[in-house]
Amino acid sequence: MLRQKANFDVLEGFLTVFLGEKATILEILESESNQLSVEDKFNRVDIKARNSKDEIIIEIQNTRELYYLERILYGVANAITEHISLGKTYYKVKKIYSISVLYFDIGKGSDYLYYGQNHFVGVDHLQVNVKERDAIVSRMPAEIFPEYVLIRVNEFDEVAVTPLEEWMKYLKDGTIRPDTTAPGLSEAREKLRYFSMPPKERMAYDEHLSAVMIQNDVLDSAKLEGKIEGRAEAYLSMARNMKQLGAPVDMIVKTTGLTVAKIDAL
Incomplete structure (x- = not known):
């Protein structure tokens, strides 16, 4: 459902909740990159989308993978290098959001949602100087480095009250409250009614x-x-x-x- 252009409203609601800011999808990109050589790996992802500023990768995983963190790192690195070629300035590097919906146990931890990003620890917050057009401006590393979201679906066991919890409930057992106001879920419910119809009725x-x-x-x-x-x-x-x-x-x-x-x- 999330892959189809007709359902951008559902995907945008999902991203708005899990990224914590309004998301508007411009396009769905190819989700599996080509191999540059015989030895190269395929970059297998479920959804690759672009909003007004950045690129978003979404993976939905049902089976355990031993080196999963390395896998998502490879996917992000591949997505970054796809958009910058020899001779272009590093200013063209795109920030990437990587969201993994996991239906297996990735490791120890009691929470169902984890956010991760590169950061530099010191006595204060480091700002870096970058050139945008003809001006030198300061940006925080968080504006440049990729962000990772790990959604551990099986660890969710709470009463769904907030939009985030409602989405977790839906990802876990497919149920949506009839009075939901969570972004994207009311639209998802209408789509699911269609998908759940018997073939003749549909x-x-x-x-x-x-x-x-x-x-x-x-x-x-x-x-x-x-x-x-x-x-x-x-x-x-x-x-x-x-x-x-x-x-x-x-x-x-x-x-x-x-x-x-x-x-x-x-």
């Missing part, structure tokens, strides 16, 4: 929607034809009046767009 529903679309197209076409006919009648009336007033034929043609033959026939 086919009938699709045929119904197709019939409604055709009917709307017919009505729109009729309205458009009516407007065109009304406009044509107005031009004919204008040309008739101009001809009676003795206006030159070339002026009538320029004003109404009618042909000389139609004007002569009036």
